[in-house]
Amino acid sequence: MVSTFPNPASVDLSRIRLSIRSLQPQLVEWRRRLHQQPELGFQEKLTAEFVSRKLQEWGIEHQTGIAQTGIVAIIKGNKLDPQSNPKSKISEVLMPAAGCANGGSLRSDFSQNPKLPVLAIRADMDALPIQELNEVPYRSQHDGVMHACGHDGHTAIALGTAYYLNQHREDFAGTVKIIFQPAEEGPGGAKPMIEAGVLKNPDVDAIIGLHLWNNLPLGTVGVRSGALMAAVELFDCTILGKGGHGAIPHQTVDSVVVAAQIVNALQTIVARNVNPIDSAVVTVGELHAGTRRNVIADTARMSGTVRYFNPAFEGFFKQRIEQIITGICHSHGAGYELEYSSLYPPVINDAGMAELVRSVAEEVIETPVGIVPECQTMGGEDMSFFLQEVPGCYFFLGSANPDKDLAYPHHHPRFDFDETALAMGVEIFVRCLEKFVNYE
Ligand SMILES: [Zn+2]
Ligand SMILES: [Zn+2]
Numbered sequence: 179m180v181s182t183f184p185n186p187a188s189v190d191l192s193r194i195r196l197s198i199r200s201l202q203p204q205l206v207e208w209r210r211r212l213h214q215q216p217e218l219g220f221q222e223k224l225t226a227e228f229v230s231r232k233l234q235e236w237g238i239e240h241q242t243g244i245a246q247t248g249i250v251a252i253i254k255g256n257k258l259d260p261q262s263n264p265k266s267k268i269s270e271v272l273m274p275a276a277g278c279a280n281g282g283s284l285r286s287d288f289s290q291n292p293k294l295p296v297l298a299i300r301a302d303m304d305a306l307p308i309q310e311l312n313e314v315p316y317r318s319q320h321d322g323v324m325h326a327c328g329h330d331g332h333t334a335i336a337l338g339t340a341y342y343l344n345q346h347r348e349d350f351a352g353t354v355k356i357i358f359q360p361a362e363e364g365p366g367g368a369k370p371m372i373e374a375g376v377l378k379n380p381d382v383d384a385i386i387g388l389h390l391w392n393n394l395p396l397g398t399v400g401v402r403s404g405a406l407m408a409a410v411e412l413f414d415c416t417i418l419g420k421g422g423h424g425a426i427p428h429q430t431v432d433s434v435v436v437a438a439q440i441v442n443a444l445q446t447i448v449a450r451n452v453n454p455i456d457s458a459v460v461t462v463g464e465l466h467a468g469t470r471r472n473v474i475a476d477t478a479r480m481s482g483t484v485r486y487f488n489p490a491f492e493g494f495f496k497q498r499i500e501q502i503i504t505g506i507c508h509s510h511g512a513g514y515e516l517e518y519s520s521l522y523p524p525v526i527n528d529a530g531m532a533e534l535v536r537s538v539a540e541e542v543i544e545t546p547v548g549i550v551p552e553c554q555t556m557g558g559e560d561m562s563f564f565l566q567e568v569p570g571c572y573f574f575l576g577s578a579n580p581d582k583d584l585a586y587p588h589h590h591p592r593f594d595f596d597e598t599a600l601a602m603g604v605e606i607f608v609r610c611l612e613k614f615v616n617y618e
Contacts, residue, residue, distance in 0.1 A: 191541070194612070197345075198605045201338050205600040208232070209334035210316035216305030216325045219361025222247040225303045225333065229358050232337055238344050245370035247303070249358040252380075253343045255294075255350035255615065295352040295615045296380045299607050300387035300564060301336035302329045302362035311591040326593040328390035328577065333358060335388070335603035342608055352615035353380055357564075366522065368560035377567055384531055385570035386610055387561050388603055391553075392585060394576030396596045399539035399606070400553025401573040403532040405487035407525035408459075410558030411495060411518065414481045415440070415503060417467075418513035421476030430474040434467050436512045437478035440503055441465065444482070447498045458486040459556055460495065485556040487524050522558040528569035535571045538609045542602055548576075575603050 208228075215224045226247045233240045233251050240251040310317050310324040318324045325331075340356050357376055360367035377385075394400050417440070419433030441462050452458045460482065467478035484495045496518045507514045540546055553574050561572045577595035578585040586592040 191609070194608060195542075195605060198338070198342055198608060199601050201342065201604065202598075202601045204341075205334050205338045205604065206597050208337055209330050209597060209600060212303075212330035212333055213316050213325050214319045216318050216320050216323045216330070217303075218307060218323060219304040219363055219365065219367065220246045222303045222360050226358070226360075229303070229333065229337060233340060236341055236344050238340055244374045244376060245360060245367050247360040248367055248371050248374075248376070250371075250376050251340050251356040251358075253340060253347065253354045253356070255343075255352050255354075256347045257349060257351040257616075293380075295384075296355065296382050297352065297611050297614050298355040298357055298377065298382040298385040298564070298568070298570075299336060299339060299611075300357045300359060300368075300385060300561060301332040302359045302367070303333050304329055304361050304363055304367070306363055306589060308589065308591050312594055314594070324591065324593075326590060327363065327588050328392075328593070328595055329362065331390045331577070331595060331597070331600060331603070332388070335600055335607065338600065338604040339607040342604060343611065350612060350615045352611075354611055355380075355382060357385075359560075362560055364521070366560040366563075368563040372563055372567060377564070382568050384528070384614065385564045385568050386531065386535060386607065387564070387570070387572045388575045388606070389559070389572070390577040390595050390599055390603070391574035392578040392587060392593065392595055393555070394550060394553065394574055394578065396576050396579050396599055397543055397545070398548040398550050398576035399536075399543060399573060400550045400576070401527075401532055401536045401539060401571065402551040402553060403527055403529040405524050405526055406554060406572055406574075407559045407562070408457075408485035408487055408556040409489070409491070409524040409562075410521040411484040412482075412521055413484070413496075413499060413516065413518045415479070415517075416515045417478040417480075417507065418515065419474075419476055419478070419510075420512075422474045424470075424472035424474055427474060431510055431512050433475045433478035433512060436506060436510045437465060437467060437480060439506050441480065443502045443506060444499060447495065447502070451494075451498055452486075452491075456486070456488050456491075457554075457556070458484070458488075458491065458495075460484050460499075485558070487554070489524055489526065492520070492523070522560045523562045523566060525559050525562045525572050526565055527571045527573075528565070531569050531571035532573075534613060535573050535606070535610060538606055538613060539573070542605050542609065550574075550576075575599050575606070 308324040419431035422430035462482040464481040468475035577599040579596035
């Protein structure tokens with residue numbers, strides 16, 4: 179298969195691989211250390227201290243306390259190669275908008291004082307409110323909190339990438355920003371980090387990030403152009419009926435009957451209002467009403483979530499859900515209170531950046547069949563906010579290994595992953611950077 183992104187001749191791939199594989203014991207040590215001290219979103223104090231201490235030890239410039247506990251490390255390459263293209267051709271091809279933003283009049287300045295490419299790598303650091311059930315030496319020491327999504331691994335991979343690139347600054351011309359983000363599991367640390375300016379000064383041209391993924395086996399990578407993960411929207415609704423005796427319903431407005439009709443009718447949005455070629459989900463996950471079998475409930479409360487890939491649906495589900503609730507309540511003489519919010523937009527990968535990651539991943543895992551484009555999930559991720567700002571690619575790094583009993587799903591109290599994936603993650607990040615900045 180001919181890759182669209184050939185490797186620069188100057189880069190010795192086997193040397194990169196060997197020196198990254200030699201980092202594996204440290205990657206495991208850092209990951210296990212982080213696993214033992216999991217912290218919830220915006221409380222990643224020990225985690226941030228650990229990351230900052232390592233970066234300091236290695237002499238890497240970084241800023242702490244961004245969006246409370248976030249960190250950004252900056253590593254500038256110092257490759258002195260007159261043949262090296264100062265402005266990556268990949269970035270020109272991939273980002274015509276970025277070139278336009280500089281304006282025609284700036285183009286002459288641009289060539290005299292070229293902006294070197296800047297690639298951001300994003301890792302999330304937070305854990306979940308789950309009591310770990312794994313009996314491993316590195317199990318969580320924080321009661322009721324657990325790294326059950328693999329973000330300890332993401333932080334270790336980002337640290338390994340920072341360590342390697344700092345040691346090999348002479349291999350690249352350009353800058354890498356490594357973003358250690360809080361609170362991915364909610365309420366979301368990406369947006370406040372962007373608002374704090376992490377994509378500016380120097381301005382980021384593109385961003386990549388990964389999720390260790392137990393839905394895929396070790397030795398595979400899930401990467402695709404376009405939508406990878408869904409938008410996440412949330413709603414809470416209270417039906418306001420009129421309570422009374424279970425045997426005298428004509429004197430009441432039964433909130434249970436109204437709620438039941440609403441739950442059913444909401445399913446018609448996906449079935450009858452969404453183009454069948456598009457994918458979407460409306461789930462009512464909670465329904466609470468009533469106190470006794472012979473009492474008609476005054477109120478009923480329901481909570482649900484909406485998922486979709488197509489950004490054109492922004493605002494659509496909110497409108498349809500409210501129309502259905504209004505109509506059914508009106509027909510029964512009930513009232514309602516509705517709260518609707520948008521948590522994360524969909525994760526949309528840039529075609530060029532997805533191809534860059536795919537070509538690198540294929541070389542790292544050494545098998546084209548290990549690339550899984552059918553890896554979409556209706557799960558959400560706040561990487562989406564970064565991808566709204568700059569072109570980029572988020573991808574899944576297969577980490578399940580049933581032979582080692584490492585195949586529990588994410589957010590399970592027995593979740594764990596095959597740590598062999600750690601060095602693979604570092605290698606993919608490093609080689610993406612090498613290709614991004616050195617492509618000629
Ligand atoms: Zn998660
Ligand atoms: Zn996660």
